[in-house]
Amino acid sequence: MSQIKPTPSTSRAIEDAEDAGSNPVKTPTIGDIVAARLSRRALGRGLLAVMAVDAVLPLTSASDARAVEVGDTSRFTFAEVTAGSDETHHVAQGYDADVLIRWGDGVLADVKPFSPLKQTADDQAQQFGYNNDFIGFLPFDGKSDHGLLVVNHEYTSAEMMFPGLGALDKDARREAITLEHVATEMMAHGGSVIEVKRVDGKWTVVASSPYARRITADTVIEISGPARGHIKMQTVADPTGTRVSGMLNNCAGAMTPWGTWLTCEENINGYFYNKSALDAHPDKAALKRYGVPAEWYVWGKFHDRFDIGREPNEANRFGWVVEIDPREPNSTPVKRTALGRFKHEGAGNIVNSDGRFVVYQGDDERFDYVYKFVTRDAVVLGDPKANKNLLDHGTLYVARFEADGTGRWLPLVHGQGPLFAANGFIDQGDVVIFARQAADLLGATPMDRPEDVDVNPTTHSVYVMLTNNSKRKDSQIDAANPRSNNKFGHIIELKPDGNDHAAVTFTWNILVTCGDPSIAAVGAKFNPLTTKDGWFGMPDNCAVDALGRLWIATDGNSASRTGRTDGVWALETEGAARGTSKLFYRVPVGAELCGPCFTPDMETLFVAVQHPGESDDDDPNAKPASFETPTTRWPDFKPDMPARSAIVAITKPGGGKIGV
């Protein structure tokens, strides 16, 4: 029996790994420093410079002002929740927040009731997976009370999921994890498709739906686009480089206008194993740039493909955007490699004015980049099958933010700029597989961990959630990442030139800098109308509602860090109240809030409560949480039931739009 000592939670291990960052080009050039200084000197002179640094200025463009009716107060009308931290969740007065489905609940027909002390891989393969993240709603016939809900299952935390592991230190826990544990973890990853219906105001999961589906770390997935068949995608199990088993660490995502689900692989490095094989690996530099192998999981002990010494290319087959058609339960999901390989957060998208499809993407690592993908062809609306291979052809770009409030999208195209063979890029397959190194060569701007990037289709503003970056030094600040030791993050608003999302130029400004605005040293900027409950730290996911209003979901708030749990905040983006934030919903202790998703009629907001019951890792007195000792037993509050991630449906009793 090992000595019991605090072992960080799996969630914290992931956070710490992102904390390292792997970008070697994160030190700005002297040119950057001069430019940043100039921009500060220009403060108050050029309009763009002002927009770039000020959080709360009202909109200045006449066309924007016409787009929405705004006054000098927030358009969100609910009574704000009091910020805090306790064992349950809280929603604004006058709303119901009902649990719809939890980890372990049945997805496929005939599944046995959830039995957490005797969980098996076979059961888990038919049940709702662990750590629900992105949520997408696909209405039936445009209805807002009946449709399919698609949900990502991002990762597993063995100490919270299985009995008996929490008291062990890190090494002993890894020794204690069995083949059956790993099989169960693999079945708890991926995604779920469920049919949901609202009856008498309340949402239920339709039992035995023909659409019900589980996708796991073992589901067969097709590889399409420039990396399909590439030599760096070929493995012992798949010498053709065209099919891969499973998807991993699916964080956020998006729905497409043709009804498919884009689900994004994020921290894939943690699944790969055998650090001792790194030095001899033929692509050592590339592996290091992606943080592979991080060994958060011991899957490589049991499965050769996760051991980089035995299967050198398997890691290249993860880190992609996966497209799934939830209406076709037997369809094969597809990894769309044209969109690049990195730690994808989400896939916010819009049909551009010229009909092409544009996907905005954040690479969530300290000092990594913001990307977009523009398809070659136009979307065919009303004919889903016509868009089947739309995402296989187009141009991937990475963002460079200039200090004067302008910016440029730099193309990741083989043969253009530095992306040729002498620099290690033999073809477009190399460019997309090693997108991070390609973006390094192009001079993209290293950002403070880009999470969701979402578009407001009414104003054409694009919102970039930058969650935090405690490793940015004073010498590394720039106009777009203006705080060193950025613990609380900020949100950038980006405007494509001419409202053309395919354009290579844009302007940008900072919407809010996050944290407690009452503490001067934090340097937070919200609209002064924001109350003590209304500010937040660590923006992560976001959603734009049918009225064009922005809602922010957070990851990383806690009693010790910000005096509040994570939640959903309504953030005004327009008019004199721009930058005013209000707390609408907060999660139980230990959880983060993911996947905010509105039904088209805005009468329901689905949210994903992820990893409730974990300990507050910033509190030096906190005891490590585990399966046996969670900080809350939400949502069941039964002594024999562990804390469970769950999807919550927020509605108004009697009906009505959310926040109106």
Ligand code: FEO
């Ligand atoms: Fe899975 Fe970047 O959050």
Ligand code: CA
């Ligand atoms: Ca998460």
Ligand code: CA
């Ligand atoms: Ca996230």
Ligand code: CA
């Ligand atoms: Ca996060």
